[in-house]
Amino acid sequence: MTTTNNIVGLFNFSLLLLLAFFIARPTSSFASLLTKYHVHVINDMPEMGANILFVQCKSGDDDKGARELRLGEEYGWGTRVNAVGTTLFFCLLKWEDVKARYFEALETKAVARR
Template sequence: MGGLAKMKTLLVVVIGLLIPIVAGTKHVSIKNMLGSGRNMSLHCQSKDNDLGKQNIADGNEFGWDFSDNVIGTTLFFCDLGWQNVQEFHFNAYSFARDRVRCGDAGCSWLVSVEGIYGLNGQTGFWEFMYQWPN
């Protein structure tokens, strides 16, 4: 087998190994649990997709579906603001952090007056992930 044929075979094997890792649709949701009727502004995006600015009423949520890219670098980040926090930047989905942590349930976030909690799909417990700046 020539060098080019070996290279093609190797590429097919590598792609075959990667597809199960990144295949499938993921879901991210961010719920406003600030209470007392407080609305929050939210603007989420990736390198390729801008989900637009959202105004999320107290008790409501915003979510979206996507698929991981083949090279495993998918990242969605958000800017969030509300009465006491003018702008807070956080990663709503990072392939490296969330591929396993979020699991099949998807990545769920709760925004509260204390900070942001993320659901650990492996344990089923909410974890305190981000604290508001002083």
């Protein structure tokens, strides 16, 4: 019986910590965790030598892999904001074998409550 009481107590404590985390979270609302964002990268660069755009997008813990997009092709994915309210995806674009650029494809920041 003591083991059952300990498990129930630990479960209740875990729920209390989770509730406290969401109440104290510096994001605008719990709903922001449920929002799914869709990111799209489109090769719309006319007059390129080979008409191929190399794309590699990733976050700190999620590499979306490398893709080659022909003119007019699109690459996309869906993602949600992480538990602390900050998510950053950045992409590397390369073309003509010499030109390259990084850009932030998606950035969310925790919003402090007022």
